[in-house]
Amino acid sequence: MRERFLSWLLWVVVRAVSRTLRYTTEGLDRLRALRDAGTPLVWAIWHGRQFLLYRFDPGDPLTVITSPSRDGRLQAAVLRRFGMHTVDGSSSRGGARALARMIRAIRGGRHGCVAVDGPRGNVARPQISHELLFRPAEKSVH
Numbered sequence: 001m002r003e004r005f006l007s008w009l010l011w012v013v014v015r016a017v018s019r020t021l022r023y024t025t026e027g028l029d030r031l032r033a034l035r036d037a038g039t040p041l042v043w044a045i046w047h048g049r050q051f052l053l054y055r056f057d058p059g060d061p062l063t064v065i066t067s068p069s070r071d072g073r074l075q076a077a078v079l080r081r082f083g084m085h086t087v088d089g090s091s092s093r094g095g096a097r098a099l100a101r102m103i104r105a106i107r108g109g110r111h112g113c114v115a116v117d118g119p120r121g122n123v124a125r126p127q128i129s130h131e132l133l134f135r136p137a138e139k140s141v142h
Contacts, residue, residue, distance in 0.1 A: 007077030043113040063105040
């Protein structure tokens with residue numbers, strides 16, 4: 001019950017704040033061409049910098065890997081309120097299962113999203129290669 005209320009409250013706050021954000025998108029023509037071609041995309045993001053993810057077009061089917069921790073479950077609940085699907089897993093808990101579920105989602109035509117810098121270690125430095133991780137999806141990863 002508490003998680004449900006908190007996810008609703010965060011959803012309201014994020015919607016309000018995200019409407020005030022200004023940002024620049026580069027490579028939009030390439031992105032549109034890939035979407036029009038039906039190419040599933042895998043978004044690589046940094047931990048703690050996923051706020052713009054909430055501005056993702058809800059018409060695009062996005063699946064996000066979230067942490068199985070309490071904070072991760074709350075984030076997943078907020079993401080679902082924005083129309084995204086989530087799979088839970090981390091480098092230390094359930095990562096292989098989450099990756100397998102994400103690959104199935106990509107093969108099914110969904111887009112994917114994963115934080116590539118890991119929760120520990122150097123911030124904003126990839127610890128994993130999303131191209132390598134999602135090669136088994138047998139789809140183009142951009």
